[in-house]
Amino acid sequence: MQLSVAQRGAVILVDVLGLSLHETCEVTGATLAATKAALHRGRAQLRLLAAEPEQAAVPRLDADDERRLRRYVDLFNARDFDAVRALIAEDIQLEVVNRTRLRGKAEVSTYFGNYDRMSDWALSLGVVDGRPAILIRNPQEPDGAVRGFMLVEWRDEQVVQIRDFRYAPWCLPDAEISVMEG
DSSP states (O other): OOSOHHHHHHHIIIIITOOOHHHHHHHHOOOHHHHHHHHHHHHHHHHHHHHSOOOOOOOOOOHHHHHHHHHHHHHHHTTOHHHHHHHEEEEEEEEETTTEEEESHHHHHHHHHHHHTOOSOEEEEEEETTEEEEEEEOTTSTTOOEEEEEEEEEETTEEEEEEEOTTOGGGTTTSOEEEOOO
16 A cells, blocks of 8 residues: 555556556556556565565554543443443443343343453453454453453444453454553
8 A cells, every 4th residue: 555556556457466567558548668667666665665674553543432432441440330331322232252142221231240240350442453442351460461352333422232252262363452552
C-alpha cells in the first residue's frame, strides 16, 4: 500500500498474478513504456521498503469505541455489575466461547455474577486482530500475560453482543493482540 497506484497495479498484475506486460497494459490502459516504468519503480521501492526495519504501528481505537470500552472495563474492574448491566440492550446476545450462549438481558445478567464470584481476572483495553477488544489477564500471575479476550459490539450506547474467549485458549497463539496504553 506504500506504492503509488500505477506501481502497485503493475507489480500486482505482473509479479503476483503473472500477467504479461501487454496484458497489464490492456487491464490498466497504460502504454507499454508507462507500464515498464511503473513496474521497475515499484520493484525498486519494494526492495527499499523490505530493507527498512519493521515498525509496528500502534493500533488506535476510534474515540467513541475507546470511550465506551473504557467505561465498560472500568465498571467491570470495579465490580459494579449493576452499572454494567445497565449498559446492555434488552436483545443482547452472549457467547462464552466453548461454554454457553445466552440471549436477552435477563439471561445475560447471570453472566456477570459468574465474574463477580471469581478473582483471577482484570480487564484492560486492547486490539485483537485489528478489532477493539477487552483483554483478560490474571492479576495474580507476575507475567501479566493475556489469558483471554472479549469482543463487544455496540448499538449506540448499548452493548448488543459479547463474545468472551476466556475459555478458548487455543485462540490466543494465532491472534494478533495489542495492549492499549492508558
